[in-house]
Amino acid sequence: MSAERTFVIVGGGLAGAKAAETLRAEGFDGRVVLFAAETEPPYERPPLSKGYLLGSDERASAFVHPSEWYSEHGIDLQLGSPVEAVHPAEHVVEIAGGERVGYEKLLLATGSQPRRLEVPGAELDDVRYLRELSDADHLLDQLDVGHRVVVVGGGWIGLEVAAAARTHGADVDLIEIADQPLHDVMGAEVAAVFADLHRENGVDLHLGTGVREVIGDAGRVVAVITTRGEEIMADTVVVGVGARPLVDLAAAAGLTVDDGVLVDAALRTSDPDIYAAGDIAGIEHPLLGTRIRVEHWSNAADTGTAAARSMLGHDVSYDRLPFFFTDQYDLGMEYVGHAPPGAYGDVVLRGDVPGRAFQAFWTDDNRVLAGMHVNLWDTGIGPIEELIRSGRAVDAARLADPAVPLEEV
Ligand SMILES: Cc1cc2nc3c(=O)[nH]c(=O)nc-3n(C[C@H](O)[C@H](O)[C@H](O)COP(=O)(O)OP(=O)(O)OC[C@H]3O[C@@H](n4cnc5c(N)ncnc54)[C@H](O)[C@@H]3O)c2cc1C
Structure with a gap:
């Protein structure tokens, strides 16, 4: 042909x-x-x-x-x-x-x-990345009670790996260079929800520090040394520092x-x-x-x-809003919109934040750029998407009040 x-x-x-x-x-x-x-x-x-x-x-x-x-x-x-x-x-x-x-x-x-970890020892076999099915096959094989996992990076993939590893009974330490996981994307209050969730589930968070070196012995990982000088014992290191x-x-x-x-x-x-x-x-x-x-x-x-x-020659104008989801332990979340770090001014929370059943909105100049719900599956993400698409100005106090329907904020 x-x-x-x-x-x-x-x-x-x-x-x-x-x-x-x-x-x-x-x-x-x-x-x-x-x-x-x-x-x-x-x-x-x-x-x-x-x-x-x-x-x-x-x-x-x-x-x-x-x-x-x-x-x-x-x-x-x-x-x-x-x-x-x-x-x-x-x-x-x-x-x-x-x-x-x-x-x-x-x-x-x-x-x-995946972006690679560039420190001494990063080439050891037990320093793993998670992009391909074979990576997941290998990790699934490793994750077990007592296996010591050090996760490098508190972004979505790092947090999900930490949650899966804890669910299998592995010991998990997570190293994140920022003071909170997800700090820049979510803002301090929402980031705290994720940090607390992981601490409650037994993850040892090492925040505000990076990795200085991975120590090996006979080709196997033994420990990770943080830039603060802590030594964290490890059998497997999983790196999730972006793509x-x-x-x-x-x-x-x-x-x-x-x-x-x-x-x-x-x-x-x-x-x-x-x-x-x-x-x-x-x-x-x-x-x-x-x-x-x-x-x-x-x-x-x-x-x-x-x-x-x-x-095929159809008239296409791609205007879907970015949509994202995560599941960690008993927290399920959906996020819609576009509010990259630095683009939003305020984060408005609505609902039961300590009980992890709430909505969050990233706003700038009284417009909602992005929003998410945590564990609110009855309302879901639809009304939030409509609000963003409408582009209308909102009143922050009404947006924060669960008694005010989203169409009337
Ligand atoms: C572990 C993990 C969990 C994720 N979880 C979520 C989630 O919960 N929610 C969410 O929204 N997103 C999630 N993502 C992100 C999402 O999976 C990606 O955005 C999505 O896979 C992108 O799809 P793609 O087809 O553009 O690229 P890819 O899925 O990366 O596929 C591209 C393919 O092209 C191949 N390729 C590259 N170069 C060539 C070449 N020269 N010739 C031929 N083939 C080539 C690659 O090998 C690869 O197989 C996750 C990603 C990962 C890694």
């Missing part, structure tokens, strides 16, 4: 899989080739630090589709096949080993990779890239036949009036779908 009827997707994660699904659902009958660097069919990552790591969900439940789905839908899924170069002028991608595949339209969905979007392929192809691959609201890059979705896409967001790059599950699913529709 000629390249004119070939759509190529680079990246076998959620965004890539959703794009392939959408192309077929929308009736595209040309060739679809999905190149995946990993050897597993596309899977979702949230279970890697939640249900699967907790041992409550089956491994198979993480996969976006059963493996036979791809051939059944005529998707040419090429596992273990990293694309090494894109040649936009020729409309060709180049695979490891030199194979070249032509495309009419190309989607880049290469995702992120880096994989934009190198796009940059080498000459596409416009900064922190992410820059795309318009139709998910089109600076090349009209190349699109980007998921973690790597820096999207010109029509509702927010700014460019955002989002490392969330729902963003990967929704932009993968939207990019596929755009590739």
Whole structure:
């Protein structure tokens, strides 16, 4: 088949899989080739630090589709096949080993990779990261009563790993360089909720300190030394210090890239036949009036779908608000909106904060930029999203008062 009827997707994660699904659902009958660097069919990552790591969900439940789905839908899924170069002028991608595949339209969905810990000892085998299913397989195998886990980084992944490890009965120390986990994203009051939750569940928090060194003996981790000089005994170190979007392929192809691959609201890059979705896409967001790059599950699913529709020539203007969720012990939370550190002025709380059944709103100039609920599943996230989308000014005192309906704040 000629390249004119070939759509190529680079990246076998959620965004890539959703794009392939959408192309077929929308009736595209040309060739679809999905190149995946990993050897597993596309899977979702949230279970890697939640249900699967907790041992409550089956491994198979993480996969976006059963493996036979791809051939059944005529998707040419090429596992273990990293694309090494894109040649936009020729409309060709180049695979490891030199194979070249032509495309009419190309989607880049290469995702992120974990930032590495760069201290002496960080190369030891028991210093682990959590990005791929095999990482979760290994950790699940290790987490047991009495196993000593040191988590480096009090962000979402670090906290979820800590919760899973405690649930398995492991001993957990968590090292966070800020004075509170999640301090910059959530603000002091909400961050305190998460810190208290972990302390109550037996996590030893070491705050305001970093890692100076990981000590090993005969190739095994023995301890972590903090920058304050504490020695924390460890069998496994799990590092969760953020991720880096994989934009190198796009940059080498000459596409416009900064922190992410820059795309318009139709998910089109600076090349009209190349699109980007998921973690790597820096999207010109029509509702927010700014460019955002989002490392969330729902963003990967929704932009993968939207990019596929755009590739098919549909009129797409991607204006979904970022949405995120976490589960830790008995705390479930959903967050919607866009309030990066430094962008919000105040955090308004509403409901029972000590009882962990409340809402929080990140505001600036009396507008709600983002909001979340903790354990309020009856009301959920819908009314909060509506409030943000409305863009209307709110009264902080009314916003904080659970007796005032959200539509009337
Ligand atoms: C442990 C963990 C827990 C998470 N939990 C949550 C959560 O609770 N809620 C939430 O909203 N988000 C969560 N996330 C974030 C969410 O999973 C990501 O935002 C999402 O996976 C991004 O999807 P993606 O398809 O853009 O990229 P990825 O999932 O990273 O997939 C990209 C794929 O492309 C492949 N690839 C890269 N380069 C190439 C190449 N050159 N050729 C071929 N293939 C290539 C990669 O190997 C990878 O398999 C979590 C992430 C992790 C790691």
